[in-house]
Amino acid sequence: MAGDGEEATLQGQAKILQIMDNFVESMALKCVVELGVADTLNSHPMTLPQIAARIPFPNLDMYRLSRVMRFLSSRNVFNATVDKESGETMYGLTDSSKWLLTDNKIVMKAVLKYYQGGFDNIETIVDVGGGWGAAVAEIVEAHPHIKGFNFDLPNVVAGAPKYPNVIHVGGDMFDTIPINPDAIFLKWILHNWSDEKSEEILKNCRKAVEERKGKLIIVDGVLRPKSENLLDVEAQRYDLKMMVISPSGKERSEDEWEKLLKRGGFSRYTVIKIPSFLSIIEAFPSE
Numbered sequence: 604m605a606g607d608g609e610e611a612t613l614q615g616q617a618k619i620l621q622i623m624d625n626f627v628e629s630m631a632l633k634c635v636v637e638l639g640v641a642d643t644l645n646s647h648p649m650t651l652p653q654i655a656a657r658i659p660f661p662n663l664d665m666y667r668l669s670r671v672m673r674f675l676s677s678r679n680v681f682n683a684t685v686d687k688e689s690g691e692t693m694y695g696l697t698d699s700s701k702w703l704l705t706d707n708k709i710v711m712k713a714v715l716k717y718y719q720g721g722f723d724n725i726e727t728i729v730d731v732g733g734g735w736g737a738a739v740a741e742i743v744e745a746h747p748h749i750k751g752f753n754f755d756l757p758n759v760v761a762g763a764p765k766y767p768n769v770i771h772v773g774g775d776m777f778d779t780i781p782i783n784p785d786a787i788f789l790k791w792i793l794h795n796w797s798d799e800k801s802e803e804i805l806k807n808c809r810k811a812v813e814e815r816k817g818k819l820i821i822v823d824g825v826l827r828p829k830s831e832n833l834l835d836v837e838a839q840r841y842d843l844k845m846m847v848i849s850p851s852g853k854e855r856s857e858d859e860w861e862k863l864l865k866r867g868g869f870s871r872y873t874v875i876k877i878p879s880f881l882s883i884i885e886a887f888p889s890e
């Protein structure tokens with residue numbers, strides 16, 4: 604039994620070391636992101652010299668890169684297999700490193716796949732805080748019967764690229780949302796704001812969707828504190844990151860979402876889990 608106790612203590616130490624040293628993973632990831640390793644591997648698996656030959660970085664230290672790649676492969680960020688004939692290690696992408704590709708918008712793919720019926724009866728949609736409009740552009744591309752509006756601050760939409768079937772509108776979501784759509788899309792917005800500010804945004808969304816009896820499609824984190832699922836753990840971690848990124852922002856549990864939505868005038872809602880650390884919350888105005 605004493606042995607068991609010792610084993611448990613050592614495991615405890617390993618857990619603390621793991622938490623303390625998590626920054627090593629971040630540093631290794633930063634290194635391969637800055638070198639564009641995932642984009643390099645997007646076409647097919649490659650050896651380290653092949654990867655290095657495609658990275659336009661002066662004085663690349665191959666030995667150190669090989670150690671970074673070995674470490675990240677041990678964490679399943681990259682796939683590493685030894686070629687039987689040449690004995691060389693071939694590196695490839697995994698489901699994790701696909702997230703490092705610069706042109707991959709994976710969350711929207713999950714939204715479009717798992718919320719398919721949700722877009723069926725919509726003729727107009729406004730992405731509030733939509734940035735340059737990439738998300739609403741994907742929605743209207745997948746559902747060409749929908750007319751899309753991308754609403755963001757005037758200086759943001761001023762630089763936005765043109766997308767087919769998307770109109771950019773500049774304004775302030777705390778003032779008014781000047782379009783009356785069938786649906787408002789709010790992706791990664793409310794977690795930036797306190798309950799008080801989020802209530803203001805929700806009340807403006809409610810005013811905007813009331814005319815056409817529309818709905819709200821929120822894409823944001825839903826905290827599930829006891830879950831060990833990696834995606835749920837990431838949402839919990841994000842809650843602490845929010846203290847730095849946006850001091851009044853936070854991630855919310857389903858109970859907190861329910862209270863906030865009610866305050867904003869949306870008492871009916873459903874949470875739709877998707878394979879992402881974000882979930883879809885479909886909300887309807889209170890009667």
Ligand SMILES: C[S@@+](CC[C@H](N)C(=O)[O-])C[C@H]1O[C@@H](n2cnc3c(N)ncnc32)[C@H](O)[C@@H]1O
Pocket residue numbers: 731732733734735738754755756759774775776777789790791792795
């Ligand atoms: C975290 S980004 C989210 C962007 C996008 N929805 C996404 O998921 O990538 C927050 C967005 O809210 C916009 N925003 C901030 N304050 C705003 C305001 N008062 N009115 C409209 N948009 C605002 C920002 O310009 C930014 O594009």
